[in-house]
Amino acid sequence: MLTGFAHAAICVEDVEEATRWYSQVLGLEVLSPPYEMTGEAIDRDMGELVPSPVVVKAAIVGLTGDDHVLELIEYPRVDATTTAGKRPVITDPGLTHVGLVCDDIMVSRRELEERGVVFLSSGVADVAGLRTTWFHDPWGTIFILMEKRHGARPYWRQFTGRGADPVH
Numbered sequence: 586m587l588t589g590f591a592h593a594a595i596c597v598e599d600v601e602e603a604t605r606w607y608s609q610v611l612g613l614e615v616l617s618p619p620y621e622m623t624g625e626a627i628d629r630d631m632g633e634l635v636p637s638p639v640v641v642k643a644a645i646v647g648l649t650g651d652d653h654v655l656e657l658i659e660y661p662r663v664d665a666t667t668t669a670g671k672r673p674v675i676t677d678p679g680l681t682h683v684g685l686v687c688d689d690i691m692v693s694r695r696e697l698e699e700r701g702v703v704f705l706s707s708g709v710a711d712v713a714g715l716r717t718t719w720f721h722d723p724w725g726t727i728f729i730l731m732e733k734r735h736g737a738r739p740y741w742r743q744f745t746g747r748g749a750d751p752v753h
Contacts, residue, residue, distance in 0.1 A: 591652045592645070593683055597724045600659040604644040606723060607657065610700045611685075616654060617645035635660055655683070673705070673725045682719075682727040686740060690716045690732035697730075714743030 597603035600619045607613045622641045631639045640662045647654035687693040690709055697720065698704065705719040705727065716732040733743055 589652065592654045592656045593680065594643075594656040594658045595683075595722070595724065595726050596658050596660070598659065600642040600644050600657050603657045603659075603722075603724065604646065607646045607655065610697070610702060613646040613648060613655070615644065616647050616650060617643075619644040619657075635663060638662070673721045673727045682729050684729050684731055684740065686731050686733060688732065688736075690718060690730060693730060693732075694718050714745065715740060 595603070604615055604619055608615050619642055622643065623638065627639045627641055628637055631641065635641075640660065642659040642661055644657045645654050646657060694704070694709065702720050705721060706717075709716050709718045711717075714734050716734075718730050719727065720730065721727050731740055733740055735743055
């Protein structure tokens with residue numbers, strides 16, 4: 586059955602521009618530069634999801650060479666519904682956000698703000714054993730930036746209390 590998570594894909598209007606943004610602004614490594622897929626194999630794979638002939642432009646970005654990566658994906662022959670100028674909505678059904686872990690949330694937030702990142706929250710919150718703040722990319726994908734209080738634990742094991750407030 587299932588053995589792990591591989592990637593989350595973010596649909597963008599320009600994969601080259603998105604690759605630059607994720608690399609230069611967020612500091613993610615370009616693990617696979619933008620490439621185009623066309624032909625029989627991709628038609629068989631996605632032909633029922635995307636109008637044929639299927640053309641996909643994609644890039645892979647991440648922090649390490651494992652399977653926990655983001656796939657930036659563009660469908661150049663499909664008219665995209667633009668999100669430019671719209672504030673992202675986290676309550677819409679479907680994938681709502683991507684979580685990123687940092688070692689110092691205040692420093693990370695300041696550096697991202699200096700690079701032009703738009704934050705959705707005005708500050709940093711302390712919740713469930715984490716320090717958190719929210720932002721979005723230019724294409725409307727929402728991210729939560731998290732600083733763990735207990736570095737050795739996974740983010741979802743930070744909260745160890747029984748009450749409403751996290752244990753510090």
